[in-house]
């Protein structure tokens with residue numbers, strides 16, 4: 001089998017590429033390097049430089065590399081940007097996926113793994129989010145992920161393709177400094193960025209209905225997430241498997257205050273945080289029930305929050321972004 005990884009030069013895609021090649025899978029990367037970084041690529045892995053919106057290139061590359069399965073990660077992923085530019089998100093995330101699925105089914109590819117997100121759930125008021133928790137996204141990014149899942153399942157049913165949708169919770173850390181997340185769009189890099197500038201980290205609300213008043217999230221190490229993709233690929237490589245949708249998280253909540261304590265320990269910078277008003281659209285708590293992934297894939301996350309923060313800090317020191325391209 002040969003797996004095409006779209007977005008393989010991105011933060012998550014490069015970790016997936018390493019997990020698959022490290023386990024002996026044959027891989028080809030498709031990436032237009034618009035937000036991915038060439039330094040994350042592996043010289044031993046062929047790269048098609050182009051976009052998932054380019055149907056002709058896709059058809060040619062799938063045939064040339066005899067691709068038998070696709071892991072689709074290439075997408076826009078900033079919530080705030082999706083609210084400012086919804087049509088761009090719909091066009092790129094769903095347009096790209098539609099074009100890719102046309103090419104993939106036309107080429108007879110029988111296995112497809114889709115990068116989805118906990119953003120499909122919106123802000124449910126539950127202790128643990130299961131895959132049966134109703135989906136009610138609260139921003140265009142989450143909407144494109146939910147509609148993307150529908151598209152993937154429909155194509156699977158129509159063309160006899162086995163599909164797996166992985167709903168990632170809060171992804172953090174890195175397996176090696178060169179693979180680090182260099183964008184400043186999530187809490188850990190946002191706090192690192194503040195500390196590096198000599199500013200206090202911010203807490204968006206300490207009056208949430210949670211034990212310490214700050215938001216609780218399910219942080220999952222990107223290397224564990226990559227292992228989940230490997231497990232999904234292995235499962236699909238066996239007998240035809242229909243469609244499957246899985247939460248990918250640890251099933252454990254970490255509050256913003258707990259995270260800041262870990263960051264202070266790792267960075268050696270323990271300045272007191274500033275408490276700011278709540279951020280619009282933030283759920284007080286978003287923690288996965290991770291049981292179905294354990295049952296279906298035999299996968300559970302192994303790395304804890306300290307390992308995520310420590311590896312993220314080392315990656316930040318090595319490759320921090322001078323200035324993100326656009327801030328919202």
Ligand SMILES: O=c1ccn([C@@H]2O[C@H](COP(=O)(O)OP(=O)(O)O[C@H]3O[C@H](CO)[C@@H](O)[C@H](O)[C@H]3O)[C@@H](O)[C@H]2O)c(=O)[nH]1
Nearest residue numbers: 117118119168169170186187190202203204215256279282
């Ligand atoms: O300086 C900061 C930055 C963030 N937060 C809080 O930290 C938590 C995590 O925020 P963030 O890292 O922005 O993640 P989420 O808002 O939980 O969303 C992330 O996780 C979702 C999946 O659960 C993905 O869909 C999104 O793409 C991804 O941004 C939230 O409670 C924020 O209010 C702070 O208190 N201070």
